[in-house]
Amino acid sequence: MxxxxxxxxxxxxxxxxxxxxxxxxxxxxxxxxxxxxxxxxxxxxxARADRGAWRTPVPAEGRPAVAVEAARFDFVRDRAITVVDLAALDPAAPAPPGMPRFPKPGETWLSPALAELARTLPAGELAARWPRQAGVLGDAALVHPDELVAVVGRAPDDPEMTAARSEDWIAGRPPTKVADLRGRTSEDSEAYQVLTLIASVLMVVPLLVFGGAAARxxxxxxxxxxxxxxxxxxxxxxxxxxxxxxxxxxxxxxxxxxxxxxxxxxxxxxxxxxxxxxxxxxxxxxxxxxxxxxxxxxxxxxxxxxxxxxxxxxxxxxxxxxxxTPPALRFVRVLALLAALAAVPVLGMGVSAGVIAAVIALAFLCVNLVGPWVVALVGRIAAATARRPARLLAARRLIDDPRSAWRTVSGVALTGFVAGFIGLLSPGVFSGDEGPPQLRLAVPAGQTAEVAGQARERLERAGVTATVAESKKTVVAALGSSADAAGVDRARTALAGLVPGHTASTEADDQRFGTQILADVRVGTVVVLAVSFLVAIASAGITAASSILDRRQTYALLRLAGTPLEVLDRARRTETLLPLAVMGGGAIAVGMICAVPLMMGAMNATGAITLLACVVLGFGGVAGAGALSRPLLRSVTADPAPRPD
Known part of the structure; x- marks a missing residue:
């Protein structure tokens, strides 16, 4: 029934x-x-972390070792190449992910993207670094489809597997005896997962609020x-x-x-x-x-x-x-927000990612909780100061149904929280001014003169013009201002394998991972804000149209009583933009308060521009959504005999 x-x-x-x-x-x-x-x-x-975990070896630690594994980074055309060196200690060593068998000494298996580059570029720029290419890696070995990876088979006593390497994960992983190739999650993968969790909270909470508002x-x-x-x-x-x-x-x-x-x-x-x-x-x-x-x-x-x-x-x-008119909302909503903000200082105490996400989500939800109370307060102030009919109509509407008025602007207001949080944490840019390319190669103490001489010979045979200088533990090959990307890659290939376990790199190479993380944070910022604004504008447009349908009898009766359509439309805009200005600014402030414990310095130009753009887009989006629903307002007020549902 x-x-x-x-x-x-x-x-x-x-x-x-x-x-x-x-x-x-x-x-x-x-x-x-x-x-x-x-x-x-x-x-x-x-999933990416799982597929890349095998490159971060876990020491055997008392268990029988089946292989030795090491990793380092090489570069080509300003892109990083992950080079994994493997040496079998047991004939039954398991096949690495994405490979049908364990690589034999001297064999190299390339990822599809790297194999394509090796076929496309001249051999002296890339392919000559690995003369024995035995096959192509499968997807199970790769973090993403375009990743550049080379897996090189070695003998256990190969200098690449015995030479000392840097302990810095950015430079690579030192040779490690392993009992299997399962590995563990790398530091950069963990960092990305933490950032993704925080970004998800910033996206999910407005979505849940929007979904709940859809029911109303x-x-x-x-x-x-x-x-x-x-x-x-x-x-x-x-x-x-x-x-x-x-x-x-x-x-x-x-x-x-x-x-x-x-x-x-x-x-x-x-x-x-x-x-x-x-x-x-x-x-x-x-x-x-x-x-x-x-x-x-x-x-x-x-x-x-x-x-x-x-x-x-x-x-x-x-x-x-x-x-x-329903009973007035209670001040306890504001107390809930203040209590949530009191928990914000724990964000700077090195707590877990889950706690950080929980505190941010709590503050987020409390902004949504306090929104209707603030809307009702704004309505009472506007009613007391109203001098025009449109403002008085808007104020009475805010007082009569603050929840409905809040639903219209909640999406953009909550996006203000996201904008305030991200704006304060938006990264700047590397400001280094790199001159002519120089390849630096770390050298064991006491071997710089010998390595410098070998570097000159190799570069001369490769047809690369360079000035080779030496310091205590570094050999530097200055290529000159006329060197292009192809010349730099020919020099890299010529110096490959000169010092086992080390790669010749430029200053830009040394900053590449920091640059990539900053670029990824910017992409993440764009994605989070795009999702937030999509939700906000969709919410504003849908709830604005729904509000007109809810009050179509009231609008029609006011129109029959002689109220001009322009007054009704102005009142509708006022009841949207007035609480938006107050709650949007308040949400931005709360977001910035939540970001303060996590920031490393003052807001930079990128963050300020991001925040300003969000404010402009927010108000513009709500105004546009309201304008799109104006024909619907005209339609419902044109009925000469409005009937109740």
């Missing part, structure tokens, strides 16, 4: 009633698709219908059942549409460069279990949010039918 009546109510709402249902479905679809992306990013980085779209129309049913004899259980059924039906359809949209977007998302390259599409697919859980959790969240708004309908249906 309840399901049949719910279905009749859904279909019987008329054209504008169905429009409200479609708005809810669209909101849930957008939330679901972006929620899957935020969650899948964590799985994707974990067209809330006034639904409350009026349910209150009427209560007054004619429907029980509280029947009202709750119909509300849950309606919300879950629409939310499930939206969730399915969101999953489909995410699946279709996977090829495009896989092209986003991060940590050196794009993604395998499979890494960005969170798996059937997560998808199934999302299809259950999203409708459940929407259903619970819908039920949470039924208290007045169940307890006081007559008050809803008469459109009485």
């Amino acid at each position: 309840n399901l049949d009546l719910t279905w009749r109510l859904l279909k019987g709402g008329g054209r504008r009633g169905l429009l409200g249902t479609w708005l809810t479905l669209a909101a849930v679809a957008v939330s679901t698709a972006l929620l899957l992306f935020a969650v899948a990013a964590n799985f994707a980085f974990a 779209l067209t809330v006034a129309r639904r409350d009026q219908r349910l209150a009427a049913l209560r007054l004619v004899g429907a029980t509280p259980g029947q009202v709750v059942g119909m509300t849950v059924a309606e919300a879950v039906i629409v939310a499930f359809a939206g969730a399915v549409a969101g999953v489909a949209a995410y699946a279709l977007a996977l090829p495009l998302l896989a092209r986003i460069p991060m940590a050196g390259g794009p993604w395998y599409a499979g890494d960005l697919w969170p798996g059937l279990l997560v998808v199934a859980g999302t299809l259950v959790a999203v409708p459940l969240l929407v259903g619970l949010s819908a039920v949470a708004g039924l208290r007045r309908v169940v307890v006081s249906p007559l008050g809803v039918a008469k459109r009485e």
Whole structure:
């Protein structure tokens, strides 16, 4: 009976009633698709870390060693090459990931991207570094499809496996005896996973808020219908059942549409460069279990949010039918935010990533909790100072239903939190001014003169013009200002293997990993802000249209009473932009407060520009969303005989 009546109510709402249902479905679809992306990013980085773990060897530590493993970085065309040296200590040594067997001494296996470069570039620039190429690595050995990796087979007594190497992970890994090739997560992978977790919190919380708000779209129309049913004899259980059924039906359809949209977007998302390259599409697919859980959790969240708004309908249906102003919101909401901010100083105490994410999420949620209270306060101040009809109408609306007004601007206001947090942590840029290229090669003490002489001979045979100088533990080959990228790579190839375990590198090479991390943080910033703004603008547009549908009878009656359409439209803009200015600025301030314990210095120009751009985009997006819904306002006020739902 309840399901049949719910279905009749859904279909019987008329054209504008169905429009409200479609708005809810669209909101849930957008939330679901972006929620899957935020969650899948964590799985994707974990998958990358698992595939790259074998390059970070775990010492045998008392267990029988089957191989010796070492790693270092080489470079070509301003790209890093991971070179893994392997020597078998046991004939039954297991095959490394992505290879059919353990490499024999002298053999080299290249990743597909590196093999393609070796075929494309002249041999003297790359391929000559590994004369015996035995095969191509499979995907299981690679972090991403475009990664440059070379696996070189060695004998256990090869100088590459016995020479001392740097203990700095940026330079490589020293030779290590291992019992297997499983390895462990590297430091850079752990750093990326921590950053991804924080970014996910910054994306997921607005999505959850948006998803919950989707359940409250067209809330006034639904409350009026349910209150009427209560007054004619429907029980509280029947009202709750119909509300849950309606919300879950629409939310499930939206969730399915969101999953489909995410699946279709996977090829495009896989092209986003991060940590050196794009993604395998499979890494960005969170798996059937997560998808199934999302299809259950999203409708459940929407259903619970819908039920949470039924208290007045169940307890006081007559008050809803008469459109009485609900009780004022309590100041305890502000106390919750202050309590959350009191926990922020723990972020600078070296706590775990999970604690950092939890504190940020708590502050985020408290901003959403305090939003309606601030909106009601803004409404009371605006009503007391109003001198024009539009401002008075807007102020009364803010006082009468601050929750609905907050839903319209909550997306952009919460994006202000993200912008404030990211703006304070946005990295600057390396300011070094590199001159003519110079290749530096670390040399064991007492061997610089010998190595310098060999370097001159090798460079001369390769046709590279360079001035070779020596210091206590370094040989420097200055190539001159006329050297191009091809000349630098010929010099690298000529010096390859000159000092076992060491690579000739430029100053730019030494900064490459720091530059890459900064570039990845910027890409992550763009992604997080793009997701946040997509949610914010979608939320503003959908809730603005829904608000008009909720109040179409009121708007039509005001229009019949002689209120100009321009006054109604100005009042609608005022009730949006006024709380947005207050709560947007407050959310930015809270975000900056949460970022202070994590920042390493003052805000730089990049962060200031990011923050300013977010403010402009936020206000522009909300204003644009309001303008798009103006034809709908004109339509609902054109009805000469408005009827209630």
